[in-house]
Each structure stands twice: as structure tokens, then as C-alpha cells.
Amino acid sequence: MARFNSFQEFYPYYLSEHRHPVCRTLHYIGSSLVIAVLLFSLLTQQWRWLWLLPFIGYGFAWLGHFLFEHNKPATFKYPFYSLVADWVMLKDFLTGQLKRKIPPA
Numbered sequence: 874m875a876r877f878n879s880f881q882e883f884y885p886y887y888l889s890e891h892r893h894p895v896c897r898t899l900h901y902i903g904s905s906l907v908i909a910v911l912l913f914s915l916l917t918q919q920w921r922w923l924w925l926l927p928f929i930g931y932g933f934a935w936l937g938h939f940l941f942e943h944n945k946p947a948t949f950k951y952p953f954y955s956l957v958a959d960w961v962m963l964k965d966f967l968t969g970q971l972k973r974k975i976p977p978a
Contacts, residue, residue: 880954884974887947887962893937896937897966900934904960931948
């Protein structure tokens with residue numbers, strides 16, 4: 874894995890590690906559930922649910938990598954860039970920009 878000096882350098886690599894549509898879908902499910910649990914906790918002030926956030930977010934994503942991509946999540950080597958890239962990938966998917974940004978195989 875190369876060293877990255879900026880998020881702009883990292884993001885194409887991140888997308889290349891997320892080519893499988895089921896892997897990306899599992900990321901989207903995890904991210905959406907994180908938002909749902911966070912909002913639920915904030916609105917109801919039931920803070921006990923917040924401990925689930927890392928398990929939900931990373932759990933779905935890692936299943937996608939281990940079962941479909943067959944690669945090691947970038948989180949292990951680039952935790953901050955990876956966390957940001959996950960949200961940028963979701964934004965790109967929701968705004969229809971993702972397909973043009975995924976590098977060819």
C-alpha cells in the first residue's frame with residue numbers, strides 16, 4: 874500500500890478497494906444505520922445506544938471486505954482517511970457521482 878500525502882491522493886485508492894457493489898452496499902447500510910442510531914440517541918437522549926456506533930459502522934464495512942472484496946480494509950492502515958472516505962463515498966453515491974470516480978480495474 875502506497876503512502877498518501879493528502880485525502881485527494883487517497884480517495885481514488887479507497888474507491889479501487891471498493892469495486893464490488895455488495896461491499897459498497899454494506900458500507901452504505903452501516904453508514905445509514907450509524908446516522909439512524911445517532912439521531913435516535915440524540916432525539917431520545919438515550920445515550921446507551923452510542924456504544925453500538927463503531928460496531929455498526931465498521932461491522933458492515935468489514936463484512937463487505939472480507940466476504941466480497943477479499944481485501945483488508947484501509948481502516949487498518951489509514952484510519953482517518955478511511956473514515957472520511959466512507960462518508961464521501963456515500964455522498965458520491967447519493968449524488969450520482971460515484972460511477973465516474975471509481976477507477977477502472
